[in-house]
Amino acid sequence: MDRFRMIFQYFQSNSESVMNGICGLLALASVKMYTCFDFSCPCLPRYNMAYGLGIMFVPPVTLFICGLILNRQSLVMLEEWRRPQGRRKKDLAVIRYMCSSIMQRAMVAPVVWIVVTLLDGKCLICAFSGSVDPEKFVGFANASPVQVQQLLAKVPCKDDELMRNNTSRKAVSRYLRCWSQALGWSILLILIIAAFLARWLRPCFNQATLLQARHWSNYIDIEQKIFQETCCEHSRLFAHKCILHFFESMRQEIKLHSFSLPREGEGAEGEEDLLQGITDQDQVNKLLKMWYYEKPPLDVSRV
Numbered sequence: 001m002d003r004f005r006m007i008f009q010y011f012q013s014n015s016e017s018v019m020n021g022i023c024g025l026l027a028l029a030s031v032k033m034y035t036c037f038d039f040s041c042p043c044l045p046r047y048n049m050a051y052g053l054g055i056m057f058v059p060p061v062t063l064f065i066c067g068l069i070l071n072r073q074s075l076v077m078l079e080e081w082r083r084p085q086g087r088r089k090k091d092l093a094v095i096r097y098m099c100s101s102i103m104q105r106a107m108v109a110p111v112v113w114i115v116v117t118l119l120d121g122k123c124l125i126c127a128f129s130g131s132v133d134p135e136k137f138v139g140f141a142n143a144s145p146v147q148v149q150q151l152l153a154k155v156p157c158k159d160d161e162l163m164r165n166n167t168s169r170k171a172v173s174r175y176l177r178c179w180s181q182a183l184g185w186s187i188l189l190i191l192i193i194a195a196f197l198a199r200w201l202r203p204c205f206n207q208a209t210l211l212q213a214r215h216w217s218n219y220i221d222i223e224q225k226i227f228q229e230t231c232c233e234h235s236r237l238f239a240h241k242c243i244l245h246f247f248e249s250m251r252q253e254i255k256l257h258s259f260s261l262p263r264e265g266e267g268a269e270g271e272e273d274l275l276q277g278i279t280d281q282d283q284v285n286k287l288l289k290m291w292y293y294e295k296p297p298l299d300v301s302r303v
Contacts, residue, residue, distance in 0.1 A: 052127025118184030
């Protein structure tokens, strides 16, 4: 049990590393899902493009939303953005930093999916086989325009009877696959160059502002965790008080059933320190409302 507690505390104290690990797992999951996915192009002129582009872009949107949901800082950022001004001012630079960090992590898995689909080429062949110029290929020279569209739509289906003996099917497929792979490698190269420039040009900007934004974004996250832990501890002590008051008339029976009750004065000091005179539900609600609307300023010298 202590080992699990240590692991849980490590995850809480290293939330950034955990988020990076989750993003990596989502990226690996996207590759695994694509390799296990049974791609079946409908080979119909009206549906090929919708199916191909849908497979290329709908799963990335889903992975992006999952990345936002799994990132704990998304909720922290929204709460910080939506909270009332109160006694503590809001720093838009911190909110922008948190939003940028969240978006960067959430975009990893969708980008991996799109790059993998482009390098594989099946989606692009299915989506744009009907948009190829038939004059570039000899096998479509003697066919009518309607037949040409039907034949081009059936290019992804190599087992179709109309395309088995067509010499241009492989040529169209190779042509579109080359474009797809070129686009995939281009996107990958652009992302690598952008990451390289962002990393090496960062020292050219104001590092003090970046350090401040990173520090206070971590502070907001840690403050919320500590507040939740304190609320849980207060709730436990408050419930303990209420239960003891309710069962005060049955004290002897409770002791016989080995229910651990503190002796008079035992643990009372710690409970009173946390409860601090809070004795009813209205006072608890008032304090929680004050915390939301009037958070104390970040100045510990006033304590």
